[in-house]
Amino acid sequence: MSASRHRITGDQWRRARLIWDYSRMGHTLVPADVAIGLGSHDLGVATACADLYHSGLFPVLVFTGGNSPTTRARFPRGEAVHYREHALELAVPDAAILVEPHAENTGQNIRLSRDLLAATGILPETVLLVSKPYMERRSFATARKLWPEAVIQCASEGLELDAYVESIGDGKLVLDMIVGDLQRVIEYPKLGYAIAQDVPGRVHAAFESLVRDGFTSRLIP
Known part of the structure; x- marks a missing residue:
């Protein structure tokens, strides 16, 4: 052990x-209009986003998240900002990334990302949510409530619990x-x-x- x-x-x-x-939702992923990387303490979310971007699954990536008591020390400039920096290190082009730096919970992640996309003229029909592995189902249930017109897929790092x-x-x-x-x-x-x-x-x-x-x-x- x-x-x-x-x-x-x-x-x-x-x-x-x-x-x-x-x-974990176990979705079989198909190309989406956008992906949204949900901020948290786990930089693996940004790593998964970069891998999925390079696989050609989406052209636009939103990182969303401000700070919380559990992430402030790890990501002092905010979750989305640190995620973006990590994705750039993994060769995701800056032009493909949007940053939503204010969300404080999953509902705000969804709403504020949708609003940011709309402000840039993007009205996606299909959305890929990228989260921590154990957060996929909650992310899905939240997005289906708040964004019912969008087709929602979920993904995360391909890690087992151990x-x-x-x-x-x-x-x-x-x-x-x-x-x-x-x-x-x-x-x-x-x-x-x-x-x-x-x-x-x-x-x-x-x-x-x-x-x-x-x-x-x-x-x-």
Whole structure:
């Protein structure tokens, strides 16, 4: 067992993997009018955007995200700004990138990116959302609520849970984030923030078990 997992039992790891697999949409990607890289603590989102751009899946890329308490130290100039810089290092041309530097949550990521695109004369019919792996389903549900006229696809780095934990370096933190994201998938439709998603019973049970075990730092009240 790696150092990043040493506080996590085998059962907890199995339950986390159930949620991880559920959270990924498994879309077969086809060319889109634009892609939107959703800001977060994870620079891997920008890496995935660059890889997908170079594969020819879209001509225009929006990076969206300001700052939050969890990203301010890592990305002091803002999530979208640092994402852009990383994409430029990976040979994405500057002319292909738009930056939305104000969004503070996923709903704002979607709305403000749509507004920025419209202001530049781009009214996409197909949108590829690029996020952290465990955030794909919540991103999809949010975009389908706020941008129902667009066809939404989701993508992320092609990492399995073990490799993702290694890339972040903190297994407890990753499981906390996975649990928190699923809670939002469950609760946000009731608040009008997203469309409802069917959560299989075994996934819901895994969520409740991990909450009881204390993976709670990213839960909403």
